[in-house]
Amino acid sequence: xxxxxxxxxxxxxxxxxxxxxxxxxxxxxxxxxxxxxxxxxxxxxxxxxxxxxxxxxxxxxxxxxxxxxxxxxxxxxxxxxxxxxxxxxxxxxxxxxxxxxxxxxxxxxxxxxxxxxxxxxxxxxxxxxxxxxxxxxxxxxxxxxxxxxxxxxxxxxxxx
Amino acid sequence: xxxxxxxxxxxxxxxxxxxxxxxxxxxxxxxxxxxxxxxxxxxxxxxxxxxxxxxxxxxxxxxxxxxxxxxxxxxxxxxxxxxxxxxxxxxxxxxxxxxxxxxxxxxxxxxxxxxxxxxxxxxxxxxxxxxxxxxxxxxxxxxxxxxxxxxxxxxxxxxx
Numbered sequence: 287x288x289x290x291x292x293x294x295x296x297x298x299x300x301x302x303x304x305x306x307x308x309x310x311x312x313x314x315x316x317x318x319x320x321x322x323x324x325x326x327x328x329x330x331x332x333x334x335x336x337x338x339x340x341x342x343x344x345x346x347x348x349x350x351x352x353x354x355x356x357x358x359x360x361x362x363x364x365x366x367x368x369x370x371x372x373x374x375x376x377x378x379x380x381x382x383x384x385x386x387x388x389x390x391x392x393x394x395x396x397x398x399x400x401x402x403x404x405x406x407x408x409x410x411x412x413x414x415x416x417x418x419x420x421x422x423x424x425x426x427x428x429x430x431x432x433x434x435x436x437x438x439x440x441x442x443x444x445x446x
Numbered sequence: 447x448x449x450x451x452x453x454x455x456x457x458x459x460x461x462x463x464x465x466x467x468x469x470x471x472x473x474x475x476x477x478x479x480x481x482x483x484x485x486x487x488x489x490x491x492x493x494x495x496x497x498x499x500x501x502x503x504x505x506x507x508x509x510x511x512x513x514x515x516x517x518x519x520x521x522x523x524x525x526x527x528x529x530x531x532x533x534x535x536x537x538x539x540x541x542x543x544x545x546x547x548x549x550x551x552x553x554x555x556x557x558x559x560x561x562x563x564x565x566x567x568x569x570x571x572x573x574x575x576x577x578x579x580x581x582x583x584x585x586x587x588x589x590x591x592x593x594x595x596x597x598x599x600x601x602x603x604x605x606x
Binding site: 300307313317321324343346355372373375378386390391397398401403404445 | 460463467468473475477481482483484486487498499500501502503506508510511515524526527528529530531532533534535537538539540544546550551552554557558559560561562563564565566567568569570605
């Protein structure tokens with residue numbers, strides 16, 4: 287685990303569960319609480335998370351400016367916090383917010399509106415009875431080289 | 447911009463838009479396409495994104511095992527791709543999927559189900575006429591030290 291770079295008032299029992307990257311940051315997904323829209327991805331250090339948890343407003347750490355960034359302070363497009371959840375391995379939070387106006391600096395509602403990539407969609411196999419082990423379902427995935435690494439290692443890392 | 451570490455078949459015009467971290471990765475948010483649930487956050491290098499775009503199945507790069515990880519190959523809990531969108535600054539994709547079973551290795555439906563942090567919720571100010579500039583709305587944010595840095599710098603970086 288990487289130690290946080292900056293001093294923080296974050297509760298120690300939360301700080302102990304964070305798995306920060308090399309810059310002391312975790313990813314923060316902002317989602318509109320009622321519609322489910324994924325609005326943007328930002329970054330938080332311990333103190334940004336503390337401020338998000340305690341002020342009612344989403345606060346990020348700006349990697350480019352190396353300072354705290356209270357979403358909407360310039361644009362007026364605040365993110366009012368509804369709930370915050372840490373993920374199972376401690377490297378991301380999901381922040382449900384009430385977004386005022388556009389989340390994206392381009393004026394789009396979300397940061398994912400403008401650049402939809404061409405993707406070949408996949409279809410799940412027909413529903414199988416719950417008693418049937420999922421891995422026994424027919425493989426309908428289009429052909430791709432087999433990946434390496436044992437299932438045992440994968441399960442041990444929590445990445446199925 | 448960091449160059450990708452591994453060889454990839456990703457289309458060059460997409461690769462040129464990615465802003466990778468020091469490990470050559472971008473964040474990948476998986477969202478259930480119909481319910482809007484945010485399922486998990488993973489990581490993709492260029493080739494993982496290529497495979498996600500072309501095979502119908504979500505493929506991540508495992509940072510711990512340093513190999514490709516086709517979600518559900520072990521657990522049967524596949525993610526069938528519906529759409530993929532790159533964000534405005536190229537460091538994250540939103541992958542809408544049809545998730546079979548639990549997205550989380552713990553058996554939870556999502557990786558954000560188990561650790562909801564205590565947060566003081568925020569309430570947006572009363573609706574103002576659209577003609578009123580958002581930044582002129584009354585400040586109802588609870589007191590917090592002012593952040594440093596000019597609005598000009600902030601706007602120039604696309605972080606309002």
